[in-house]
Amino acid sequence: MRADLARMTSEPEGEAPASQSRTMKAAWADLVRGLGQHELWLLLGWQDIKQRYRRSVLGPLWITIATGVMALALGLLYSVLFKVPIAEFLPHVTVGLIMWGFISGCIKEGADIFIDNEGLIKQLPSALSVHVYRLVWKQTLFLAHNMVIWLILVLIFPRNLGWDLLLAIPAFALLIINGVWVAMFFGIVATRYRDISPLLEAGTQxxxxVTPIVWMTSTLQENMAEMGSRAKLAQLNPLYHYLEIVRAPLIGAPLPAYHWWIVIGFTVCGVILALIAMRQWRFRVSYWV
Known part of the structure; x- marks a missing residue:
């Protein structure tokens, strides 16, 4: 096993490690080199899942069962409280919970990604981004398991999805890109400042x-007319737009174009922020862990 890892992380002869240069080009090169070491992070991510559910009969399906039970309970409860038909509200809650699991996993586990991989960082000469790709790959596998719940809901509550369903593919791609920069940025910062991790844990909760997962913005505006324009404050939450670009195509809801532009804007800014953090501090991570 160790010999395989060493082979996957070996540096090409005659090339200097990118970490020796504090430039944006070197930071980008780390992301590219880590992506090229896909055999390593694909293997490590799969091993993480196998290790977590070792000796378990159902394995990762436990996450699917837990998500499905929570979605059913919250969907039934809040559909009654908000007086929304269950056929409309349950898919909204379910897809929201599935996507939230991916987003929150990248945020919370991303903060500890380099601390948890101290041994590999110090012993194997791989790109720093390998550990981030490993985390995002693992979260993607969990998300894929949970999408079984969505398939069941589509069969129980048939919806006219149409060709708009294909919009979920670029939306998933944007979520993955954001998962990479979020884990990279918070992973570096939280490695240096250990108080960041518990703060992110509380902040994510x-x-x-405040994100429309177990409630709907339309219901909020209808049931709280006395609040007027204040009900639209949910639009200021960027995570609302991230959820919407994936959830709307999957449940057959209309998706205004401004959601895409907001997500793309935050994605570009986030990638730049992560590259700046990598340029400044990525070569110090091995000393901080």
Whole structure:
């Protein structure tokens, strides 16, 4: 096993490690080199899942069962409270929970990604981004398992999805790109400042309640007319737009174009922010862990 890892992480002869240069080009080269070491992070991500559910009969399906039970409970409860038909509200909650699992996993586990991989970082000469790709790959596998719940809902509550369903593919791609920069940025910062991780844990929990996952923005505006324009404050939450570009195609809801532009804008800014953090501090991570 160790020999295989060494082979996957070996540096090409005659090339200097990119970490020796504090430039944006070198930071980008780390991302590219890590992507090229896909055999390594694909293997490590799969091993993470096997290790987590070792000796378990159902394995990762436990996450699917837990997500499905939570979606069913919250969907039934809040559909009654908000007086929304269950056929409309349950798919909204379910897809929201599935996507939230991916987003929150990249944020919370991303903060500890380099700390948890201290041994590999110090012993194997791989690109720093390998550990980030490993995390995002693992979260993607969890998301794929949970999409079984969505398939079941489509069969129970048939919806006219149409060709708009294909919009979920670029939306998933944007989520993955954001998962990479989020894990990279917070992973580097939280390795240097260890208080960041518990702050992100608490902050992510708070974001769950202010993001329209178990509630709908349309219902909020209808049931709280006395609040007027204040009900539209949910639009200021960027995670709302991230959820919408994936959820709307999957449940057959209309998707205004401004959601895409907001997500693309945040994605570009986030990638630049992660590259700046890599340029400044990525070569210090091995000393901080």
């Amino acid at each position: 708070l974001l769950f309640y």
